[in-house]
Structure formats: C-alpha cells, structure tokens
Amino acid sequence: SPFVLQVENLKTQFDTSAGVVRAVDGISFSLKRGEVMGLVGESGSGKSITGYSIMRAIDKPGRITEGHIKFCGRDNKIVDLVSLPERQMRDLRGNRVAMILQDPMMSLNPSLRIGTQLTETYLAHKKVSKQEARERAINVMQRVGIPDAERRLSAYPHEFSGGMRQRIAIAIALINEPDVIIADEPTTALDVTTQAQILFEVQKLSREFGTAWIWITHDLTVVAALAQNVAVMYAGKIVEYGSVASILDRPLHPYTKGLIASIPGHNSTLANKRLYQIPGNAPSLLSLPRGCPFRPRCAYADSTCLETPADTKLSENRFYRCWHPVETGAAL
Ligand code: SF4
C-alpha cells in the first residue's frame, strides 16, 4: 500500500451549549511509511483534535461526524479507524498507532515504576515472557537516550527530569514499534539542547523502525528540521499542504507566509528586521467570519473572500485553499 494513513474529509465536532464547534472541518492528507509530516498552526486550529480523532480518543460532547481514516499497517490490511469496532481499535491503540502528549505526566502513571509502564504496554499487545518484555524496555530506553536504563526501570516518573520524562513517554510510544506516532508538541516545554537530541532520535527512529510521524507543533523551525511534508491548519481546515522545501520557498497561503515570516532569524521580505507577527487573533470556532476564516487578518482579502475558498490542487503533493495565493517574493 502506498500509504500508512490516509485521512479523507475528516470532520470532528463538539456539540456544546454555546453551539456546534467544528474543530476539524473536512481535512484530507496521506502519510507514507517512515514519513514525518508536520501539522502546524496556532492553538485552537484543530491540530490536537486531529490527533485525538486518529487515536479515536474523542470524548463526548465531541464526535467524528464524517470522513475516513484509512490505516494500513505492516500486515498490509486496510482498515477504517472511523468505523472500526472499539475492540479492534483497542488492539491498535498504543500498538500500531500511538500518541505522545505535550505534558509527559499526562501519559505517565505517577504511581507506577516506569519499568512496569513500559513492560505492560508491550505485554498488552505481544505474547512474550516478562523477561523478554523487560529486555525490550531496556533496549527502547537506551534508544531514546535514557542513561543507566536497567537500573532506572525501578524508578518512578517524579524521579526524572522533564526532558527524561518526555523520553520515557516516547519510549512507551515506541515500544511496540508502531506504524504511526502522533506527537503533540512533545518538545515544546524542553530546553533547546534536549529538544535537538529528541528531534535527532526521532529521525533515526523513523529510518530504523519505518515509523511514520505526525508532528504537531506551532513551531515551523522544528518542522523544517524534521519533516518531509507539512500541513498548515487554520480554523479546523488544512489551508496549505506540500513538501517542507516547497512550502518554505514558496508559501501560497497568506497565513503560511505569515507563519514563515514570524520564524526568528528567517530571511523575510520585510524591510526591517523586527519579528513579524500575524495581526489579530485566531477566530472563535463558534463565530467564524463569513467565507474565508482568515479574512479578518488577511492583507490580501477582498470581496471574493466572502465566499469560502476551495482547495486548489497544484500537484499530487501540493494544495492550498485561498482565492488570492501569494506571489513569490511578494511582501506581506
Ligand atoms: Fe486571504 Fe482571501 Fe486567501 Fe482568505 S481567501 S487567505 S481572505 S486572500
């Protein structure tokens, strides 16, 4: 199969007392084995909800209302995670598809030794002895750069630094060698050195295990260092998608252009060297503007933009959703 994950017109909404929140509003993308895809956008754009939807971990009042999440693991069988019975989903979750959260304490159990947490994740899905699971735990801890792994199996999460806790959460996500890992801003809270080490490990692991990653972040520099493709989300939709090189060289959506211009040290087209900031705030999903949701913040907006823009597909691997794509070299 050419893909490990193929998301088609996925919609996830929350029925709240204040109204319907369309957190993920018809997104589509495809992920290949071993690929790292960056999913970028401001907070509230639907990145995390996309991740939770793929994990089928959306709680009430949220629900997936439409679309498909086709998953093709190592056994080459295609299943749709949207309609898969929960029993089968439980076999996949944490096994073939795993998620790493921004705060490792959200995924670690504070009252269990980390060795137990690692081996239990492995034993839940593999028919192996406890000794084999223990060896596997040590191996995967070493791979993510946890020193003195064997001795530290008996330690509790609070005995580790924040950076080491995140490595443990990554080790737990990796222990079953999943086909897909969704990483939700896992390095945001870490210092630059630890962050660089973890990003290096991720690239190594995707090469060695063939793991595909969806790397959720608001930080395009991380994506530039890590990913092959990038999807830019705004107000529940993917507004631009393409290879990292093509997006960074030639952003077509004004929002993407703004994100790139706000990267520290980026050689922007602005005359002054001050850091660019996209004007205004992300819209409330409860009261979206008519037409293009980026319209109130967009320097290119005109009356055409009162109609919702459709996707324009430039190639198999490149699309944008805007009536007036930015011309190369244009100022913001
Ligand atoms: Fe701006 Fe119009 Fe494009 Fe929306 S459709 S991003 S408002 S130019």
Ligand code: MG
């Ligand atoms: Mg988030």
